[in-house]
Amino acid sequence: MAKLKILEFPDPRLRTRATPVAEVDARIRTLIDDLFETMYAAPGIGLAATQVDVHERLLVADVSGDQTEPHALINPVIVEKDGVTVTDEGCLSVPGYFEPVERAGHIRVRHLNRDGEEVEMEAEGLLAVCIQHEMDHLDGKLFVDYLSEAKRGRIRKRLEKERRQQAQVA
Ligand code: ZN
Numbered sequence: 001m002a003k004l005k006i007l008e009f010p011d012p013r014l015r016t017r018a019t020p021v022a023e024v025d026a027r028i029r030t031l032i033d034d035l036f037e038t039m040y041a042a043p044g045i046g047l048a049a050t051q052v053d054v055h056e057r058l059l060v061a062d063v064s065g066d067q068t069e070p071h072a073l074i075n076p077v078i079v080e081k082d083g084v085t086v087t088d089e090g091c092l093s094v095p096g097y098f099e100p101v102e103r104a105g106h107i108r109v110r111h112l113n114r115d116g117e118e119v120e121m122e123a124e125g126l127l128a129v130c131i132q133h134e135m136d137h138l139d140g141k142l143f144v145d146y147l148s149e150a151k152r153g154r155i156r157k158r159l160e161k162e163r164r165q166q167a168q169v170a
Pocket of ligand 1: 090091133134137
């Protein structure tokens with residue numbers, strides 16, 4: 001397993017629209033393992049392949065807090081959604097920022113599992129929010145896109161400044 005580097009906003013590669021996984025093979029299973037390792041180390045509750053610069057439709061999530069409920073979703077499609085929930089969301093690609101975002105409170109997702117079988121799962125609450133957030137990444141979308149342009153601009157400027165300061169120290 002390997003820990004991967006996470007791209008950070010406003011890196012333009014985060015705007016890439018991912019293509020479907022053609023075959024769930026050993027390469028994809030290794031990528032799933034690496035995504036889990038990277039997510040748990042961060043630590044985070046979800047990670048999309050897009051965030052590690054792999055532009056295929058694949059995400060991992062675990063909202064348990066103790067690494068006991070890992071979910072790996074390949075080529076996920078939401079087939080049902082209802083309810084509304086507002087959560088303070090953060091993102092490993094937008095470190096240090098949490099802002100309220102409105103999403104469906106309950107979803108039903110069709111996807112391939114790590115054995116390549118088509119399955120459906122239901123999710124509600126934080127897991128539903130997390131899956132919707134990660135699926136946005138696969139379409140090149142970030143949670144800051146739901147904020148006002150002024151707020152997104154402020155976050156972008158502060159992150160760019162922090163990165164310049166880090167570059168000078170390094
Ligand atoms: Zn994110």
